[in-house]
Amino acid sequence: xxxxxxxxxxxxxxxxxxxxxxxxxxxxxxxxxxxxxxxxxxxxxxxxxxxxxxxxxxxxxxxxxxxxxxxxxxxxxxxxxxxxxxxxxxxxxxxxxxxxxxxxxxxxxxxxxxxxxxxxxxxxxxxxxxxxxxxxxxxxxxxxxxxxxxxxxxxxxxxxxxxxxxxxxxxxxxxxxxxxxxxxxxxxxxxxxxxxxxxxxxxxxxxxxxxxxxxxxxxxxxxxxxxxxxxxxxxxxxxxxxxxxxxxxxxxxxxxxxxxxxxxxxxxxxxxxxxxxxxxxxxxxxxxxxxxxxxxxxxxxxxxxxxxxxxxxxxxxxxxxxxxxxxxxxxxxxxxxxxxxx
Numbered sequence: 001x002x003x004x005x006x007x008x009x010x011x012x013x014x015x016x017x018x019x020x021x022x023x024x025x026x027x028x029x030x031x032x033x034x035x036x037x038x039x040x041x042x043x044x045x046x047x048x049x050x051x052x053x054x055x056x057x058x059x060x061x062x063x064x065x066x067x068x069x070x071x072x073x074x075x076x077x078x079x080x081x082x083x084x085x086x087x088x089x090x091x092x093x094x095x096x097x098x099x100x101x102x103x104x105x106x107x108x109x110x111x112x113x114x115x116x117x118x119x120x121x122x123x124x125x126x127x128x129x130x131x132x133x134x135x136x137x138x139x140x141x142x143x144x145x146x147x148x149x150x151x152x153x154x155x156x157x158x159x160x161x162x163x164x165x166x167x168x169x170x171x172x173x174x175x176x177x178x179x180x181x182x183x184x185x186x187x188x189x190x191x192x193x194x195x196x197x198x199x200x201x202x203x204x205x206x207x208x209x210x211x212x213x214x215x216x217x218x219x220x221x222x223x224x225x226x227x228x229x230x231x232x233x234x235x236x237x238x239x240x241x242x243x244x245x246x247x248x249x250x251x252x253x254x255x256x257x258x259x260x261x262x263x264x265x266x267x268x269x270x271x272x273x274x275x276x277x278x279x280x281x282x283x284x285x286x287x288x289x290x291x292x293x294x295x296x297x298x299x300x301x302x303x304x305x306x307x308x309x310x311x312x313x314x315x316x317x318x319x320x321x322x323x324x325x326x327x328x329x330x331x332x333x334x335x336x337x338x339x340x341x342x
Contacts, residue, residue: 004033004035005104006083006104007084008036008081009038011040011077012070012073012074012090012091014042016091020054023089023091023094024054026096029097030099031100031101034083038060039091040064043066044067062076062080069185070187071181074088075180078175085170086169088168088169089166090166093166093213094214095118099118099167102211103118110206113204113329114171114174114198115168116206117133117160117164117169118164118168118208119211120132120214121213122217123215131145131147133161133162133163134160135318137312138255138314141236141256143322145326148322154209155209156326158329159207159326161312165194166213182293184293187227188228188235190235193235193242196243200302201300206329224270233280234279234282237283238290242297245305246305260280264277
């Protein structure tokens, strides 16, 4: 075993001065060190940027004057990373001491898996989860499982639709095959999109129970901010239209439309009804671009719509309660080489 794990930790920081110190301290305290840590100052406003004094010696700090978003920022960092494994870590996520060691152990336990998630605990609310993987529901809505749910609901280690990008790991080879994050999304749902495209290639994702971080969440943008609402709504529709394969798209579209209408009523309670529908219509305005991306994604797909249907959650209660959907990992996939139905 080498002195360090073959892992590059990538941190995209935007207006993160309040949390970056704790994030860096947690990385310094790891029982097993990553090969490298790369931090991007992602065009924060004047007076809110982080500088060399905010990161430990040995951390590579890259400064960017323009905000590239989570997607573009991580793609930029990935180009400078030298490890076989890339780990995305939010600057408001604070890894437990054995986090890197548990990620490395997961790689050894699941040699056929290229995508891993971490257990996320609420950093500022004791006894609550922040997330245990992403779930993609049959309505076309994705959610962070376990968000603000009791720690007692923490599931066993197993397979999930995809990992939450706040603390996720992907092999360099798969990341390159996928072309990285979709930079047109800018921020929000880019991790769901990356996982969906990986699943369409027949890849699987494992949620590692013992690889854990404490996560503040929305530290830069605010959960109910106009920024979060706009990009969350716009990108949700884009990711759904781009990735939902074959007959599943027309079969689920009426339910997606109904869910969108209901969610807009919730936005109205927060005085964001007009903003919500602006995001929807902006997503529809990007439809030609989305359809071009869809054609490319679906042409490279290696699994059938029926197999994708089995990956989705069909539970209404699970959606409403943000319940975890972690399934036992059984063997290696045998369907990768099969011809998909259309």
